[in-house]
Amino acid sequence: METNPCNTAVKSGSSIPSKTSRKAKAEDTIVDVNGVKFGDTEIVVIAGPCAVESREQLFETARSVSKNGASILRGGAFKPRSSPYDFQGLGEEGLMLLSSIRSETGLPVVTEVMDTRQMELVASYADMIQIGSRNMQNFPLLKEAGICGKPVLLKRGMMATLKEFLNAAEYILAQGNNQVVLCERGIRTFETSTRNTLDLSAVPMLKSLTHLPVIVDPSHGTGVRWMVPAMAKAAVAVGADGLIMEVHYQPENALCDGYQSLSLDEFSGLVTDLKKIAVAVDREILIPKTVTA
Numbered sequence: 001m002e003t004n005p006c007n008t009a010v011k012s013g014s015s016i017p018s019k020t021s022r023k024a025k026a027e028d029t030i031v032d033v034n035g036v037k038f039g040d041t042e043i044v045v046i047a048g049p050c051a052v053e054s055r056e057q058l059f060e061t062a063r064s065v066s067k068n069g070a071s072i073l074r075g076g077a078f079k080p081r082s083s084p085y086d087f088q089g090l091g092e093e094g095l096m097l098l099s100s101i102r103s104e105t106g107l108p109v110v111t112e113v114m115d116t117r118q119m120e121l122v123a124s125y126a127d128m129i130q131i132g133s134r135n136m137q138n139f140p141l142l143k144e145a146g147i148c149g150k151p152v153l154l155k156r157g158m159m160a161t162l163k164e165f166l167n168a169a170e171y172i173l174a175q176g177n178n179q180v181v182l183c184e185r186g187i188r189t190f191e192t193s194t195r196n197t198l199d200l201s202a203v204p205m206l207k208s209l210t211h212l213p214v215i216v217d218p219s220h221g222t223g224v225r226w227m228v229p230a231m232a233k234a235a236v237a238v239g240a241d242g243l244i245m246e247v248h249y250q251p252e253n254a255l256c257d258g259y260q261s262l263s264l265d266e267f268s269g270l271v272t273d274l275k276k277i278a279v280a281v282d283r284e285i286l287i288p289k290t291v292t293a
């Protein structure tokens, strides 16, 4: 058993886990997803649909977001839906579509894995593995993510404290994989006017506690399309290293989370505004180099 050398207080006075701690490693960790770097001066924008639905939907969306400032494409093939009767994702067919859009555009892809039995399959297609909010404390899955050989996007559990979040990351680092990006995606509170309460105070707090990059998901964080731009800009202003946002070529027809998905035009307008906010905090939005489509 390793001892925990870190005694940084997270209000409760308890310590945060050792490998994720700034005390163990002062300098920022750079997470490299096929050349797209999180944790550097440049802010990484991840965009795409909640779920991969069809070739047309994915390709139309991907082509547009890649031309307008997204460096990584998101899209779920295995979806954690609240109801078992809702669209569950295309499974391996969705992974194949993601991989073919990567070949066309050069855009790396991030997609969720929900089950240890799917880790090998998902890792064979994806450039970055996503562990969703509902699985943040699925410890066997976290251990698999630690040995999968791919960078990991770890989303904060909707009821998780920052200490629990950092402990979840520690499970991955403990297996020898330090390529972990943390994502604040909103927490459950008494407030019901938004889907979740986006805890932007988590960003500066996490940046002080850990060397890992921190990004924000204003789509799930609000669940309200018109609020996404305001909260995305706020996230950049408070020091986020990136954003992950749901964008759909026809939000009104989306099979999943259309009400919080930006249209293609809304996304490109937002990136124009984000560039100005980034400059104000001495940063810039990473512009993808490899778009060919």
Ligand code: PEP
Binding pocket: 050, 076, 080, 112, 131, 132, 133, 134, 155, 185, 217, 220
């Ligand atoms: C998602 O990003 O597709 C998702 C399901 O998010 P979360 O795990 O944050 O709910």
Ligand code: MN
Binding pocket: 050, 051, 220, 246, 256, 257
């Ligand atoms: Mn979604």
